[in-house]
Amino acid sequence: MADWLGDARTQVSDLVGDRARSWDLAGLLPDDLLRTLAKQGLLCPEVPRRYGGLGASSVDGGAFTAHTGSLCSSLRSVMTSQGMAAWTVQRLGDRAQRKQYLSQLTGGDLAAVAFSEPGAGSDLSTMDTVVRVDGDEVVVDGHKVWTTAARYADLIVVFGRFADEGAAVVVPADHPGVTVTPVPNPSGCRAAGHSEVVLDSVRLPASAVLGGGDQPLVLLGTTALAYGRISVAWGCVGILRACLAAASEHATTRRQFGQRLADHQLVARHLAELLTAEQVATRVCEHASRCWDSGSPEQVIATVLAKYVSSTEATRAASTAVQVLASVAADDGHVVARAYRDAKLMELIEGSNEICQLILARHTTSGR
């Protein structure tokens, strides 16, 4: 375990305390919470040290993501967005862009990544957002929806069409022509700052286009989503741990028919299933992260597998935990009530279950 990880976990536990419930119900995270973590590089711990990051391994970054996810999935979602923005800059940006933007992202600035549009979800090739070259500037026009963390972001990495291909552009959220409108009542990760982002003739220097652009949209998306998927997968491990802890605590303290709930066999089976789900998801995430850390090409498919397994296990386990806690978890804002709502969103974002299944199926038939 890296030096930073133990302290970071303690710090996040202290910062969140018992407030995740009220943040969820209010649909808002405190600005000082996000800034405190961002200034230490903790929202994107895997950024290399030469860019001001913590240089965390994927295994350690994942452990931190899971810990945060066990406390507050909204905060973990903001982490996923920041990490995905940093990863996108690291992979697509040129040297000057990496230096500039990564120092911002490890120095206190917050970032979001804008993919989805009213007419483009899983099929990124149908995006209507356009990045047009005008002399030594570019002009961005488009409409993005469900951009996680955009409400808090200083920088928004916007994907759009560029000539015959695509590009990722770093757009300052306060730039003229940018309008960010929070989604009023998201059903899960309610405080993650999901927003609609409208870009109306947003004029930026050409240096805002990562790597000069003109890259295939599908490859740009696949690159950025690789980080998003491993991060969501670990976040779901956190949801699973929160559900397991809450269910085992409840089942050993509440008594019915003269014995602890845990001693009723049908409830005991729920606990066994929760433990199994938590362990399965943890192992599949560890495997994927080890592939990242060793530079194995298997990381690509292992990451999709981890995202698929973790999110489906978390969704099922959250439902199981609600069953064990019953009316206690029917109290909106309770850790298990949040898990039930948050986990379902994890089956939709960063590649829905169905998209993950298609990728996994295609993997089995490569070349056949």
Place this chain on the structure above:
Amino acid sequence: MNVRTEQATLPDSGTIEGEIGTYLDERLNTTVDTEQDLFASGLISSMFAMELVVHLEQSYGIAVIGRDLKLDNFRSVRRMTELVLRLLDAPATDG
């Protein structure tokens, strides 16, 4: 892991073509020609292209980032070999 750092000389194009060809043969269960268009023949997807990015980075100690991250660079064994040779030849960057 950089398997090339211990070697004094850079691999030649024939060696790299052979190594990439072997990897593709194993992963795709088929034999590909050096010039064959892997996308047009439906052999590889963008997910597979990502796998090739990581494979080339690991095998040759290079970083395929920024402007080099284009499908054209992965269109054939020949194109990938040209990319590897160019990046091996390039001066070290800040990564």
